[in-house]
Amino acid sequence: MTGKAVQMGRREILKTGALAGAALAIGIALPARAAGADKGGQAFLPHAVLAIMPDGTVTLYLPKTEMGQGVHTAIAMLIAEELEVAPSAFSIDIPPGDSVRFGDISQSTGGSTSMRELWAPLRQAAADTRMALVMAAARKWGVKATDCRARDGVIHRLDETSRLTYGEVCLDAAAWPLPAGTALKSPDDYRVLGKDQVRLDGEAKVKGTAQFGIDVRLPGMLTAALQQSPVFGGALRKVEEGAALAVAGVRQVVALDDAVAVLADNYWSAQQGLAALEPGWDEGPHAQLDQSAIVEPIVTAVSGPGTEAFNQGDVAEAMKASRQTVEAVYQQAFQAHAAMEPGNCVAHFTGNACEIWTGTQIPSAVRKQVASATGLPVEAVTVHNFLLGGGFGRRLEADMVLRTVQIARRASVPVKLVWSREEDVRHDLYRPYYADRLVAGLGEDRKPVAWRHHIAGSSIMARLYPRYYKGVDGDAVEGAKTIPYTVPSRRLEWTRQESAVPTSWWRGVGGLRSAFAVESFIDELAVAAKSDPVAYRRDLLRDPRAVAVLDLAAERAGWGRRLPEGQGQGVALIHLWDTYMAQVVEVEARENEQPRVLRVVVAVDCGQPVNPAGIRAQVEGGVVFGLSATLFGEITVAGGQVQQSNFHDYRVLRMNEAPLVETHIVDSREAPGGMGEPPTAAVGPALANAVFAATGRRVRTLPLARNLWV
Amino acid sequence: MDYRLRIDGQDHAVSVPEDMPLLWVLRDVLGLTGTKFGCGAGLCGACTVHLDGAAARSCLTPVSMATGKEIVTIAGLSSTRVGRAVQGAWLAQDVVQCGYCQPGQMLSAAALLTDNSDPSDDEIDAGMSGNICRCGTYQRIRAAIRHAADELSA
Numbered sequence: 080m081t082g083k084a085v086q087m088g089r090r091e092i093l094k095t096g097a098l099a100g101a102a103l104a105i106g107i108a109l110p111a112r113a114a115g116a117d118k119g120g121q122a123f124l125p126h127a128v129l130a131i132m133p134d135g136t137v138t139l140y141l142p143k144t145e146m147g148q149g150v151h152t153a154i155a156m157l158i159a160e161e162l163e164v165a166p167s168a169f170s171i172d173i174p175p176g177d178s179v180r181f182g183d184i185s186q187s188t189g190g191s192t193s194m195r196e197l198w199a200p201l202r203q204a205a206a207d208t209r210m211a212l213v214m215a216a217a218r219k220w221g222v223k224a225t226d227c228r229a230r231d232g233v234i235h236r237l238d239e240t241s242r243l244t245y246g247e248v249c250l251d252a253a254a255w256p257l258p259a260g261t262a263l264k265s266p267d268d269y270r271v272l273g274k275d276q277v278r279l280d281g282e283a284k285v286k287g288t289a290q291f292g293i294d295v296r297l298p299g300m301l302t303a304a305l306q307q308s309p310v311f312g313g314a315l316r317k318v319e320e321g322a323a324l325a326v327a328g329v330r331q332v333v334a335l336d337d338a339v340a341v342l343a344d345n346y347w348s349a350q351q352g353l354a355a356l357e358p359g360w361d362e363g364p365h366a367q368l369d370q371s372a373i374v375e376p377i378v379t380a381v382s383g384p385g386t387e388a389f390n391q392g393d394v395a396e397a398m399k400a401s402r403q404t405v406e407a408v409y410q411q412a413f414q415a416h417a418a419m420e421p422g423n424c425v426a427h428f429t430g431n432a433c434e435i436w437t438g439t440q441i442p443s444a445v446r447k448q449v450a451s452a453t454g455l456p457v458e459a460v461t462v463h464n465f466l467l468g469g470g471f472g473r474r475l476e477a478d479m480v481l482r483t484v485q486i487a488r489r490a491s492v493p494v495k496l497v498w499s500r501e502e503d504v505r506h507d508l509y510r511p512y513y514a515d516r517l518v519a520g521l522g523e524d525r526k527p528v529a530w531r532h533h534i535a536g537s538s539i540m541a542r543l544y545p546r547y548y549k550g551v552d553g554d555a556v557e558g559a560k561t562i563p564y565t566v567p568s569r570r571l572e573w574t575r576q577e578s579a580v581p582t583s584w585w586r587g588v589g590g591l592r593s594a595f596a597v598e599s600f601i602d603e604l605a606v607a608a609k610s611d612p613v614a615y616r617r618d619l620l621r622d623p624r625a626v627a628v629l630d631l632a633a634e635r636a637g638w639g640r641r642l643p644e645g646q647g648q649g650v651a652l653i654h655l656w657d658t659y660m661a662q663v664v665e666v667e668a669r670e671n672e673q674p675r676v677l678r679v680v681v682a683v684d685c686g687q688p689v690n691p692a693g694i695r696a697q698v699e700g701g702v703v704f705g706l707s708a709t710l711f712g713e714i715t716v717a718g719g720q721v722q723q724s725n726f727h728d729y730r731v732l733r734m735n736e737a738p739l740v741e742t743h744i745v746d747s748r749e750a751p752g753g754m755g756e757p758p759t760a761a762v763g764p765a766l767a768n769a770v771f772a773a774t775g776r777r778v779r780t781l782p783l784a785r786n787l788w789v
Numbered sequence: 790m791d792y793r794l795r796i797d798g799q800d801h802a803v804s805v806p807e808d809m810p811l812l813w814v815l816r817d818v819l820g821l822t823g824t825k826f827g828c829g830a831g832l833c834g835a836c837t838v839h840l841d842g843a844a845a846r847s848c849l850t851p852v853s854m855a856t857g858k859e860i861v862t863i864a865g866l867s868s869t870r871v872g873r874a875v876q877g878a879w880l881a882q883d884v885v886q887c888g889y890c891q892p893g894q895m896l897s898a899a900a901l902l903t904d905n906s907d908p909s910d911d912e913i914d915a916g917m918s919g920n921i922c923r924c925g926t927y928q929r930i931r932a933a934i935r936h937a938a939d940e941l942s943a
C-alpha cells in the first residue's frame with residue numbers, strides 16, 4: 080500500500096508542488112460564496128473560511144491542520160488584522176476534507192507553506208468581508224462607507240453618532256455582492272500582525288480538553304490492535320484466531336494480506352488478543368535485506384555520474400584550473416517521525432458510505448484515496464479532521480487511514496485502530512537515507528571556483544507524482560540547486576536509488592538534507608582556506624538578507640570568543656522556504672562522551688513576522704527536533720525488518736539534553752517565509768561544525784553521537 | 790474483577806482484568822481521554838497521573854495497584870494549589886505546541902514541585918527527563934516550572 084502511487088490532477092500537483100518549493104500562490108483567491116447561501120439565510124458566509132452570525136459569533140473554518148506549529152493562531156491573526164476583530168474572537172471549526180470548498184487554497188499542510196500560501200488571500204478575504212459589513216452599516220445610516228470605520232467587531236460613524244455591531248449588519252451584508260479588491264492595511268497600521276500573540280489553542284491543551292484523533296469515541300465502536308508483516312513486503316501466511324478470541328473482551332480477528340488486527344472492547348484487550356496470536360508470515364523477497372545492502376548502492380552512486388539537475392559554467396574546466404580541490408561524502412540516516420501521538424484512525428464503513436475520524440495533514444486527499452480504495456464516490460466519504468499530536472510529515476500520507484478502512488470493511492461497527500509505538504516506529508514511511516558527494520576547486524584567493532554536487536537516495540516525488548517526475552526529484556535537490564554562495568561554475572546531479580524501505584516527507588524535507596551537506600562542506604572549505612567560517616561565508620554572499628542574519632547570529636552568539644577547553648562553536652546559514660536563517664551552536668564534546676549542546680543562537684528573517692511568539696516557538700521546537708535527528712536518529716534494517724521499536728532505541732532529545740535556544744527575529748516587510756522546516760534544517764550542520772571546532776573531528780555520517788568517537 | 794477507583798475526586802466502579810493498565814481503564818473503559826498514550830512502556834511520560842500525589846506512569850500501573858488511591862489526571866489537576874500554579878504558568882509561558890505530551894508534563898511538574906518547591910535547573914531536568922516532548926517545548930517547560938515555583942513561594 081505504501082508504495083502505491085497516488086494519482087493526482089494537475090491542480091493538485093500545482094498545489095502540492097508548493098511542498099517542493101515550487102512557485103507559490105500568487106494571485107490565489109478564495110471563492111466568494113453566494114451570499115447567505117447556507118444556514119437558511121441565517122448567517123453571512125462571505126467565503127469558505129468565515130461565517131458571521133446575527134448573534135455576533137464569527138466562525139473561522141481552519142483551512143489548515145493544527146499540529147503544534149501554531150497555524151490556528153497565525154491564520155486567526157491574518158484574518159483578525161483585516162477584519163478588525165480580536166484574534167481570540169473567533170469560534171474555531173475544523174472542517175472536513177473537501178477539495179472544492181477552499182478553491183485554490185490547498186487543505187494540505189506541509190512544507191512550511193501555510194503562511195506563504197495564505198498571506199495574500201486570507202487578508203484580502205478578510206478585508207473584503209469587513210468592507211461588506213461597513214457598506215451594510217453605511218446603507219443603514221445613509222452615509223458613505225468612507226464615513227464609517229470598523230474596530231473590534233463594531234462599525235462606527237466617524238462622527239461617533241452611531242454604531243452597529245457586525246452581528247447587527249451581517250444579514251444585510253449577505254444580501255449584497257461581496258466587494259473585491261479592498262485595499263489592505265499598510266504595515267504601519269498593523270495592530271495584530273507582528274505582535275506577540277499567545278496561542279489560541281493553549282487553554283484547551285493546558286486543561287487537557289483538546290481533542291486529538293486518538294480521543295475519538297463512537298457508540299458501539301471497537302478498538303483494534305495491529306501487527307503488520309515484520310519484514311517489508313512480507314505476507315500473512317496463516318493465523319489461528321482461537322487464541323485471540325479466548326481473551327476477554329476480544330470480538331473479532333481480521334486477517335489481511337500483510338497484517339492481522341484484533342478488535343476488542345478496549346485497546347488493552349485488543350493488544351492481549353494480538354499477543355496471544357502466533358501469526359505465520361511469508362517473509363517475501365526482502366527477508367535477507369540488511370542495512371549495508373541498502374546503503375552501499377546509495378553511496379556508490381554518488382561517486383559516478385548522475386542525472387543533471389543544474390549546470391552553470393564548465394565545471395570540469397574550472398576544476399582543472401583550480402589550485403586545490405576538496406572532496407567529501409555525507410550520509411544521512413533513515414529517520415522515523417515518532418510523533419507523540421501514535422498512529423490512529425477511526426473508520427465506519429456501511430457499504431454505501433465511509434466515515435473517517437482522524438488527524439491528518441491532507442484531509443481532502445485522504446477523502447479521495449478512501450473513495451478510490453473502496454470504490455465509493457467521493458461524496459460518500461466524510462473525513463473529520465482533528466488536532467494532531469505532532470505531524471512532522473507522517474500525516475501527509477494516507478496509509479494509516481487506508482489500513483483502518485481495510486479493517487473496518489470487515490467489521491459491522493466503527494473501528495478505532497491504534498498503532499502501538501512499536502508498530503509506529505517499525506512501519507513508518509521514513510525519511511530517506513541519502514548520500515551527498517561534494518567536490519570543490521578553490522582558486523588563488525581560496526574561494527570556490529568550481530563546485531560539483533551529486534545527491535543519491537529515494538525519490539518521494541517520483542512515488543507520489545510519477546506522471547510528473549522527469550528524472551530529477553525537485554524536492555530532494557532543493558537547497559542544492561540554489562545555494563546562498565556565489566560560485567562561478569556549479570553542477571548538480573541526482574540519482575534515484577530505491578530500496579524496500581518506504582520513504583516519505585519528514586520535517587525539513589529535501590532542503591534539510593541539502594543544508595547538512597552544503598553547510599558542512601562550506602565549513603570544510605573554510606578550514607581548507609584557513610579562514611574563519613563566518614568570514615569565509617560572508618565573502619561568498621551577495622544577498623544582503625543572508626549577510627544580515629549571518630552577522631546577527633554571529634554577533635549575538637559572541638562568535639569567536641574564547642571558550643573553555645572541549646567546547647566549540649559552529650555556524651550554518653540557509654535560505655530555504657523563502658526564509659533566511661543563521662544558527663550558531665555551542666557544544667561541549669569530551670573524548671568518548673556524548674556531545675552536549677549548550678546553546679543555540681538563531682537569527683531569522685522570515686519576511687513580515689506574523690506572530691513573533693509563534694516564530695520563537697517554532698525555532699525552539701525545530702532546533703530540538705533537528706538535534707534529535709542529528710545526534711541520535713537512526714532507523715536501520717536487518718533481515719528486512721526495522722531494528723528499532725520504541726524510545727529506548729529510537730532516541731530523541733530529553734529535557735536534560737535540551738540546549739538554551741535564543742531567537743532573534745529580523746524586522747521585515749517582505750512577504751512571509753516558512754517557519755516549520757528552517758530551524759530543523761539549519762541546526763544539524765551547525766552542530767556538526769561546532770563538534771569539529773571542539774574536537775577536530777569532522778562527522779560526515781549521521782547520527783553524530785554514534786559516529787563521533789569511532 | 791470489580792474495582793472502585795477514585796479519580797479526580799469522583800468514585801468510579803469498573804469491572805476489568807486485574808492486570809489492565811490504569812491508562813486503558815481511564816481512556817477506553819471510562820472515556821477519560823485527557824491522559825495520553827505515547828509508548829506503553831514507561832519511556833515517554835505521556836500517560837503520567839498522580840497516585841496519592843506521586844507521579845506514576847499509568848501505562849505500567851495495573852488497575853489493581855491504583856484502587857484505594859487518590860488518582861489525579863489532567864482533568865483534576867486544578868483541584869490543588871500546586872496544580873493551579875502549574876497550569877497558570879503553562880499558559881503564562883505559552884508552553885504548548887501540539888499539546889499531546891503536555892498533560893503528562895504538567896502532572897510530572899506538579900509532582901516535582903510538591904516534593905521540592907524550589908527546584909534547581911538540574912533538579913528540574915532530573916524530575917522531567919522521563920517526559921518526552923517531540924515538539925521540543927523543553928525550554929518553556931523549564932521556564933514554566935520556575936514561574937510556578939515563584940508563584941508558589943510568593
Ligand code: FES
Nearest residue numbers: 827828829834848
Ligand atoms: S505511555 Fe506511559 S510512559 Fe509512555
Ligand code: FES
Nearest residue numbers: 887888922923924
Ligand atoms: S507539545 Fe507536542 S509533544 Fe510536547
